Structures are given as C-alpha cells and as structure tokens.
Amino acid sequence: MSRISIEIVSDVMCPWCVIGYKNLEKALQELPDIEADVEWHAFELNPQMPREGQNMREHLMEKYGITEAQSDENRDRIRQMGEAAGFTFQFADDGMMINSFDCHRLLTWAKSEGKQTELKLALFKAHFTDNQRLNDPEILLAVVESVGLDRTRAQAILDSDEYSETVREEQQRMHQMGIQSVPTFIVNQKYAITGGQPPQTFVQALRQIDSESSQTP
Template sequence: MNKLKIDIVSDVMCPWCIIGYKNLETALAQLSDKFAADISWKPFELNPDMPVLGQDLNEHLQQKYGLSEQQGDENRQRILEMGEKAGFDFNFDGKRIMINSFDLHRLLTWAASEGKQTELKLAFFKAHFTDLVYLNEQDTLLDVVQSVGLDRARAKQILDSGEYFQEVRSEQNALQQMGITSVPTFIINEQYALTGGQPSDAFVQAFKQIAEQEAQQQQ
C-alpha cells in the first residue's frame, strides 16, 4: 500500500476547490487497493482585504475580474456542469456573497486538532455553495461547526479571541514563500503539485507516476 500525504491549499470561497476535491475523492476511491491518503487543508484567502460584511458575488466578480453579465452566466453554467459531474450541487438561485475567510481558516486549524478538519471543510463548502449560508454571521457559522460534532462554545471562544491567528498567518506565509499563488493547489508528498479543479483521471495518473518515481528512487 502506497501512502500519500496530500496538502490541499484552498479557500472555501473557491468553487474549483470543492470540484477538485470531489474529483480527488473519486480518484482515491478508484485506487483504494493501492493508495492510502492523509489529507490536510492549508489556508489561502482569495480576498484578504474583504470587509466583514462581505460583498454581493456578482458585483465582486465584475469588479475583480471584469466579467460581463454574459461572461458571469457562462462561468456559472460551467461550474454547475463541472460540479454535477464531480458530485457536488451548486446553487446559484439566491443571493450569494463573497466574504473574507480568515476566521474559517482559524476554525479549520482548530478542527484539525480535533480530527474533524475535512469534515468541517466540506460542511463549509456545502453551507456556502449549496445552502447559501452567510458564513460571516457568527451564529450561522457556529451552527455549521456544531453540525459536524465540534463544540460550539469552544468555537465561539476561538472566534471571539485571537486564537490560531498566528498559526494561520504562518502557514499562509510559508505557502507564499513556496510560490503558491492560486487555488486549489494539491501538494503531494511535499514535493509534487497539481493545480486547479483537475479531473479524477489527472489525479489517478499523477498518483501512479509518483509511485513509480518513488519506487525507482528507493532502488
């Protein structure tokens, strides 16, 4: 059995991050007899200067990327199709906002110590993209944290304090020094990287190549 250490650099605000993860999940299921993966999530903020109140998503995309209404519609349709293919439901029917995700990363750092990081990350993705929950509202955010079995009072204590601030900043700085500027980035065994919402076949091929290279190195 080959062991894979997979660090996923991502932001909950990024639709391609959940698409890429679901395709990774599919690839690992296909290769479950050959590979076992230890997955961790690394913090990246798409919008570090975003105010706490957030911003209407369509307005944000127009300002940041210069997307016209038609281009925005085409982008959403592509994400819907890719999400459906990957097994994730995107909901573009209601009002959606873009928020700063720093507090989410603090909670995810804590969740890692509780053995629930991936579970919480996936709950955040579903809340944001499927349920259209505003994760910048503390009570709503705590509802999501509690839904995966984490302690609500402890999470509130973290949010109300500066806990895990330095840990998140240190990880972000380390990733920047590695030259990572986009998400998702999948770092495999600390030396190989795949970027973007890759299809499952790309992960399967990469894992097989990595296993072959590492086997040759050990000879």
C-alpha cells in the same frame, strides 16, 4: 498498500477547490492500493474583503472585468463541473463573497480535533449549496456543530485571536513556496497539481508519483 500525503491549499470561497477535492476523492476510489493522508492549508483569495462581504456576482465582475453574461456562463460551467464531481452548486443572486479568515481559524482548530476535512466540506456546502452567510457567527457555529465539533469551544475561538497567527504564518509559507492560485494539491511535499482537475488527471498523477516514490532508495 502505499501511503501518500496530500496537502490542499484552498479557500472556502473557491468553487474549484471543492470540485478538485471531489474529483480527488473519485480518483482515490480508483486507486485502492494508495491511501492518502489529507491536510488543508489556508489561502485567502480576498484577504482585504470587509467583514460584511460583497455580492458575489458584483465582486467577480469587478475583480475579473467580466460582464453579467460572462458571469452567468461561468456559473453554468461550474454547476456542470460540480454535478459531474458530485457536488451541488446553487448560486443565488444575493450570494455573498466574504472574508474567510475566521473559517480558516476554525479549520486550523478542527485539524487538531481530527475533523478538518469534515468541516471544510460542510463549509463548502453551506456556502455554495445552501447559500448561507458564513460571516454570520451563528451560522458558522451551526456548521461547526453539524460535524460534531464543540460549539462553545468554537465560540471562544471566534471571540479571541486564537489561531490567527498560525493562519497568517501558514498563508505566508504558501506564498513563499510560490503558490498563487487555488486549489493546489501538494503530494508528498514535492509534487504540485493545480486546479480543479478531472478524476483521471489525479489518477494518472498519483500513480506516477507513487511509482517514482517506490523506486526511490
């Protein structure tokens, strides 16, 4: 049994991040001889986003200079890719793009509790499937509680600056490594796989990486 590390640079607001992760899961199921230690790293797509957020469609049309028809095409493509990966996207006209900094703070804490991936997936579902507003502290706390994390402790984190510096330092380190887009999957601290790749791409890449690693003296 080989053991590899996979660090995922990601933002909760990124649909391709959950597509990529679900496809990574499928790939690992095809590789029973490889066991992966997964860790998530913070990356804010919109660090200047105000706390109240912005309508998701309006934000993406402004950011990428696309039309409403192109936005609909993108949504359809993401829905189809999500369905193939095993994740449900339910885009709503009132869906919001929010500032995800507090989500990253809670994910940093969840790592120390052994619940980071569980919380990440719960946040993806809340945002993209259930159309919940993750800038609402009560909703955010309910998601935290749903994966078995302590609500009172999470509330204390949200009421303070705890983990803020850790998140900022982590994001700075990702930028210094040259990472400019998400998702980015860093395997064994050496190899990078970018984007919401299909399962077979992950299978081929991880097999090759594992083979090269096993040959290294």
